[in-house]
Amino acid sequence: MNPCDLVRSSAEHVVRHAELVTINDAAIERVVASLDDVAEIAAGSFDRELHYWDSEQPDAVAQYLLVVDALNFCFWPDESEDLQYEHLAGGLRRSLLADPSALDASRLAVIDGPMLRSLLRWPRPLPLEEERARLLREVGEVLLQLYGGLAANLVRAAQGSGVELVRLVLAAFPGFRDCCVYGGRQLHFYKRAQIFVGDLWGCFQGSGLGRLSGIPQLTMFADYRVPVVLRELGILSYSQPLAAAVDDRQQLPAGGFEEVEIRASTIVAVERLRAALLARVEAEGRGVEVSQLCSVKIDWWLWEQGERSMHQHRPHHRTLTIYY
Numbered sequence: 001m002n003p004c005d006l007v008r009s010s011a012e013h014v015v016r017h018a019e020l021v022t023i024n025d026a027a028i029e030r031v032v033a034s035l036d037d038v039a040e041i042a043a044g045s046f047d048r049e050l051h052y053w054d055s056e057q058p059d060a061v062a063q064y065l066l067v068v069d070a071l072n073f074c075f076w077p078d079e080s081e082d083l084q085y086e087h088l089a090g091g092l093r094r095s096l097l098a099d100p101s102a103l104d105a106s107r108l109a110v111i112d113g114p115m116l117r118s119l120l121r122w123p124r125p126l127p128l129e130e131e132r133a134r135l136l137r138e139v140g141e142v143l144l145q146l147y148g149g150l151a152a153n154l155v156r157a158a159q160g161s162g163v164e165l166v167r168l169v170l171a172a173f174p175g176f177r178d179c180c181v182y183g184g185r186q187l188h189f190y191k192r193a194q195i196f197v198g199d200l201w202g203c204f205q206g207s208g209l210g211r212l213s214g215i216p217q218l219t220m221f222a223d224y225r226v227p228v229v230l231r232e233l234g235i236l237s238y239s240q241p242l243a244a245a246v247d248d249r250q251q252l253p254a255g256g257f258e259e260v261e262i263r264a265s266t267i268v269a270v271e272r273l274r275a276a277l278l279a280r281v282e283a284e285g286r287g288v289e290v291s292q293l294c295s296v297k298i299d300w301w302l303w304e305q306g307e308r309s310m311h312q313h314r315p316h317h318r319t320l321t322i323y324y
């Protein structure tokens with residue numbers, strides 16, 4: 001079982017039956033044609049400034065990235081609405097710099113809500129705080145049971161295969177098993193399991209613990225920011241009732257048709273965007289390293305657009321979830 005293929009086939013199944021979200025292929029062609037330089041996407045890089053990075057401490061970097069991606073979800077219910085990914089990544093970075101043992105598995109295994117809040121250096125209750133603490137305890141306990149307390153041992157167990165690492169993360173941690181049932185069929189999205197692999201590969205720039213094969217097999221990471229960007233680009237269109245609900249900031253139930261169609265259409269749209277980008281590179285005979293034109297880098301390119309323009313863009317969809 002290749003977990004990335006399961007994600008792709010799940011998303012394609014939903015898109016075949018979707019009634020609330022449409023992918024506009026003409027818009028995909030238009031966006032690709034309008035790009036000044038496709039190489040910019042292939043050259044995209046992981047944001048090492050925002051994250052903890054120490055070339056002398058690769059095991060600490062791996063531990064940090066697993067903790068980040070165990071908590072990398074659902075920032076929007078914050079009462080002042082200003083909690084974002086950067087606060088998670090930056091708060092954990094500062095805590096680890098101040099105390100190298102801050103993310104030891106034995107510490108994670110006993111963390112509670114208030115302790116998590118201080119680990120992230122967040123001044124008020126976190127959205128889904130108790131659930132975040134439970135998910136972090138799960139990571140600590142399983143790392144102690146199976147991997148000597150080290151995320152780096154989990155990474156090494158994959159023996160350099162990115163897809164195998166996704167599989168090992170799913171096998172180890174129930175909290176990463178981002179699935180649902182849609183019309184009697186199990187769907188797989190695996191956003192946080194895949195983004196952990198993408199973050200390792202990106203942070204280590206494809207070397208050391210980030211030397212992972214099969215990165216082009218990963219799909220984009222089905223979050224709530226990238227669908228907004230695709231909608232603003234005209235690549236995704238919502239039915240009028242869905243558009244009204246999203247623009248009105250109404251909550252969409254987890255596993256409901258609305259949420260599932262948004263997530264699945266986002267995955268398929270990025271796959272189609274990638275195919276169109278590769279076709280342009282082929283046509284232009286440009287010297288772009290096609291293995292770098294992967295869904296991971298297209299995702300980063302779209303996500304960073306969403307971060308930059310979030311106050312100009314229409315609202316993202318709101319689903320209370322632990323998966324993204």
Ligand SMILES: Nc1nc2c(c(CN[C@H]3C=C[C@H](O)[C@@H]3O)cn2[C@@H]2O[C@H](COP(=O)(O)O)[C@@H](O)[C@H]2O)c(=O)[nH]1
Nearest residue numbers: 046047072073075084085221223224225226299303324
């Ligand atoms: N598809 C996709 N979703 C991503 C990321 C990231 C962080 N990636 C950084 C790490 C390495 C690279 O350098 C990236 O800069 C977070 N998220 C998701 O976004 C949402 C948070 O949004 P906001 O509330 O605005 O902070 C939430 O669902 C979160 O899970 C990504 O890369 N791709």
